[in-house]
Amino acid sequence: MSALTGTICWFEDLTNEDVSLVGGKNASLGEMIRTLKAEGVQVPDGFATTAEAYRRFLRENDLDEKIQSRLDEYRKGEKSLHQTGDSIRRMIRRGDWPEDLAVAIREAYGELCRRGGREEVDVAVRSSATAEDLPDASFAGQQETFLNISGKAELLDACRKCYASLFTDRAISYRENRGFDHMQVALSVGVQKMVRSDKAGAGVMFSIDTDTGFPDVVVIDAAWGLGENVVQGTVNPDDYLVFKPLLDNRAFNPILHKKLGSKEKKMVYARSAGQTTRNVDTTAKERRGFVLEDEEILQLARWAVVIEKHYGRPMDMEWAKDGDSGELFIVQARPETVQSRKEAGVLRSYALKESGEVLLTGLAIGEAIAAGQVQVIKSASEIERFEEGSILVTGMTDPDWVPIMKKAAGIITDHGGRTSHAAIVSRELGIAAVIGTGSATSELKDGRKVTLSCAEGDQGKIYDGILEFEETEVNLDDLPEITTQIMLNIASPAAAFRWWRLPCRGIGLARMEFIINSIIQAHPMALLKYDELEDKEAKQRIRELTKNYDDKSEYFVDQLAQGIATIAASQYPEPVIVRMSDFKTNEYADLIGGRQFEFSEENPMLGFRGASRYYSDHYRAGFALECAAIRRVREKMGLANVVIMIPFCRTLKEADRVLEVLAENGLVRGQLGLEVYVMVEIPSNVILAEQFAERFDGFSIGSNDLTQLTLGVDRDSAILKELFDERDPAVMATIAQVIRAANKTGTKIGICGQAPSDYPEFAAFLVEEGIDSVSLNPDSVIGVIRRLAQVEKRVKD
Known part of the structure; x- marks a missing residue:
């Protein structure tokens, strides 16, 4: 193959050091074939034309000065971006191949066909720029790719079109904005055997x-x-x-x-x-x-x-994935250019300060909030009319849209996923986007004012009107070190990853009921007894929710396990304490199909909730599904850092019965490292703390319910709201008593109630009393850490 030297390079001969020769994309393909094949990574065979081949094509068609002249006219404002790009691309597409270049490409294609054992192998023809796929710049999608190309003539034509695509409007605009010299950037063409995906x-x-x-x-x-x-x-x-x-x-x-x-x-x-x-x-x-x-x-x-x-x-x-062979292949690899470049020590968070009507939902891209006036643009031909600062609403985007995406306050699309063009570019630009709403272009009209929120988990929401929101920025590098274990209260699996940078060691409260209510939505007994459901509407809704599951109870276990696992992964291998379901009867009744399996109570807050449900014939089968989800997370997924916690356990006898039911469902305390905690939220838990300690591995103080039952105040009563205060001497004395009992018996003790998040002085009191851990809402972590550092210093001194 010596005749091809200087024009063609086979992927297996390339490394990451060859970016200037064949561009980032092709150098990366060669690097993987050479170094990762032994580790099982499969990359389709192929070859690349060199950057010098591109430069020769321009020289021998006398295109260098003509291209530079068109670019100069654009910079002077004499020609528009579209006119400039169109003119340059037409010139390149009309160019003739120097004979030796054409021969080299044809011969290399012939060799690829021989390797593939076919007369004319179908190939993907991809552009690879010499300034592309760098760790600090993403040129993804700016040049063209041509698929299912076969035959030497068709290949040469596709290669020429790749050369022309170096001057797409979006590529010219991007290089101008990033300061790349257009004439210093060359283009290599990668010719890769197609995977029959x-x-x-x-x-x-x-x-x-x-x-x-x-x-x-x-x-x-x-x-x-x-x-x-x-x-x-x-x-x-x-x-x-x-x-x-x-x-x-x-x-x-x-x-x-x-x-x-x-x-x-x-x-x-x-x-x-x-x-x-x-x-x-x-x-x-x-x-x-x-x-x-x-x-x-x-x-x-x-x-x-x-x-x-x-x-x-x-x-x-x-x-x-190849549909003929069933094999998987990696066809491209480039550095991720958004998250990997963010400042590790800086945490930005956004929060809505008011609520409104939700018009649409989709995938949340990023974590920001944006507000503004809607502008619906359905075609790239209309982008000239886009007004800077508007919320761009469109079906989907491609690289032609980048110039106006930069001007948008936020982006909403009908279609696309987490790795679509709109999502990738929105992240790179730092713009809030809600992707894949399904119907934004038909439901949102020009001029409508909306607020776009990506700050509430993985579901992005479009609210009617301009809502007030706040942005906060915290520098994590200057936080003091403390000995008290700081943990997080997390409800939503989608929100768990948002806080991984916080200096926390585990999750002190993951609420199972949030997953059931927001994701599963159906009552577990309605899933188990679907055929007995009397409510036709509920039956239809459950049928729709579970349409991809043959077994409706498996839907509950699978969705619950996925939610718990996501939360557990966010802090692995630190402990993640998952509270088993703690709905009240009225809340359970509000789940789809729930009314048939619940009864009315005068005071649900003190009724059939928590531990009492788990061994009752009314809910025992539903609790078995919860246990199955926990086992799946710990034993099949491998997230053994999950600790389970029993809420509202009133008596020692009830504790024993719950532990028996757990064991019947394969969750045996101590087996496979399983720890079982109990919530301290009833005076009996405090009075008999040493006996409860014999049955459980740890305590977690639920200060909301404990305050309610210590003071005899309904925590939801507006009339009595001034009496409800976790800082009341009676409540603090009760908490101090249980901390002392836990320390005496060597039982772990923490708090997961709201009070430490709301009142830094309350968090200080807990540390002074000797609590092991404090679990906080994410937005309270920084302030509480700073306060506890002072308290720990005072206690030490």
């Missing part, structure tokens, strides 16, 4: 959580067919989340989350009207089914870890 599926993968920067997960998006639909945001893909630290243990399945996407279309091969690909509607079966099996998800995640470790930084990858 048109017969299977493809997608995008990140080795970091793209919205929060949480480093211990792999995010995978998947859709049927060729991967362009995922990248472009044409479809709402499946979304998978995998926990990296447990991937090496083959006994575990650390898939934290699997969300089914609608996947309305798929891109397949075509050979008509000059098109090499086309979009077709997916079947009902394809929409209902996951693209990847669990083992395939885990395989991709393991590759992501291998690739990230090799490159020494978070990575953005594209993958494809």
Whole structure:
């Protein structure tokens, strides 16, 4: 192959040191083939034209001065961006191949066909710029890719089109804004054997959580067919989340989350009207089914870890599955350029200060809030009319939209997933975006004022009107060190990753009922006794919720396990204390199908709740589902840092009965390291603390209920609100008493109630009394740490 020297490089001969020769994309492909093949990472074979080949093409077609002249006219304002780009691209597409370059490309293609054992192998032809895929700049999507190219003539034409795409409008604009010299950037063309993902599926993968920067997960998006639909945001893909630290243990399945996407279309091969690909509607079966099996998800995640470790930084990858062979491949890998560049010591948070009507929901991209006037732009041809500072509403975006995305206060799309173009660019620009709403372009009209919130978990919300919100910034580098264990109160799995940078050691309260209420939505007994449901509307809603589950109780276990696992992963290996369900009867009744299985109580706050439900025939089968979810998280997913906590346990006899029911459901205290805590929220828990300590591994003080029952004040009473105060001497004396009992018996004790978050002086009191841990709302952590540092110093002195 010596005749190809200087023009063609085979991927296996390239390394990351060859960016100036073949661009970032092709250098990365070569690097993976050379170094990661031994670790099982599969990359399709191929070759690259060199940057020098591009420069020769320009020189021999006398294009250098002509291109520079057009760019000068653009800078002077004599020509528009569109006129400039269009003119340059036409000149390049009309250029003739120097004969030796054409021969080299044809011969290399012939060799690739021989390697593939076919007369004309189908290839992907991708652009790879020499200033592309750098750790501090993302040129993703700015140049063109051509799929299902076969034959030497078609290949040469696709290569020429790749050269022309170096001067797309968005590429010119990006280089201008970033200070790259247009004429110093060259383009290499990667010619890679196609993976027949048109017969299977493809997608995008990140080795970091793209919205929060949480480093211990792999995010995978998947859709049927060729991967362009995922990248472009044409479809709402499946979304998978995998926990990296447990991937090496083959006994575990650390898939934290699997969300089914609608996947309305798929891109397949075509050979008509000059098109090499086309979009077709997916079947009902394809929409209902996951693209990847669990083992395939885990395989991709393991590759992501291998690739990230090799490159020494978070990575953005594209993958494809071959429908003929069933094999998985990595077809691209580049550095992740948003979260990995954020200041590690700075934490920004946003919070709404008022509420409003929710108009639409979708995927939250980032964690910011934006407000403004809607402007619906349905086509890139209309972008000139976009007004800076508006909320851009559109079906989807591609790189042509970047110039106006920069001017938008926020972005809302009908389609797309977490790794779509709109999502990636919004993160890079630091703009709040809600992706995949389904109907924003039809439901939101020009001029309507809205507030776009991505600060409430992974579900982004579009509120009617301009709502007041606040942004806070905290520097974590100057926080004092303290000995008291600071933990977090977390309700939403979606919010858990947002706070990973806080200096906390575990979660002191994860509320199971939040997952049941907001995600599962249905009463567990209504799922177990679905055929006996009398409420037809409830039956229909449950049928819709569980449509992808043959067993409706499995829906409850699976969704609950995913929610708990996500929360547990956010603080692994620190303890994560999950409180078993603590709904009151009226709250259970409000779940779908719940009214048939609950009864009316005069005072639900003091009624059939907490521990009393778990061994009762009225709910025992529902509690078994909760236990099954805990076992799945600890034993199958491998998150053994989950501690379970029993709420509202009134008597020692009740404690014994609950422990028996736990054991019957495979949750034996001490077995496989399982710890069982009890909430201290009833005076009997304090009075008999030493006896409760014989039955449980730890105490967690629920200061809200304990205050209510110590003072005899309904915590929800507006009339008595001035009497409800955790700082009342009686309440503080009660808490001091149980802390002393816990310390005497060597039982762990913490607090998960609201008081330490609201009152720093209350947190100080707890430390002075000798509490082991304080669990706080995330927004209170910084202030309480600073206060406790002073208290600890005073106690020590």
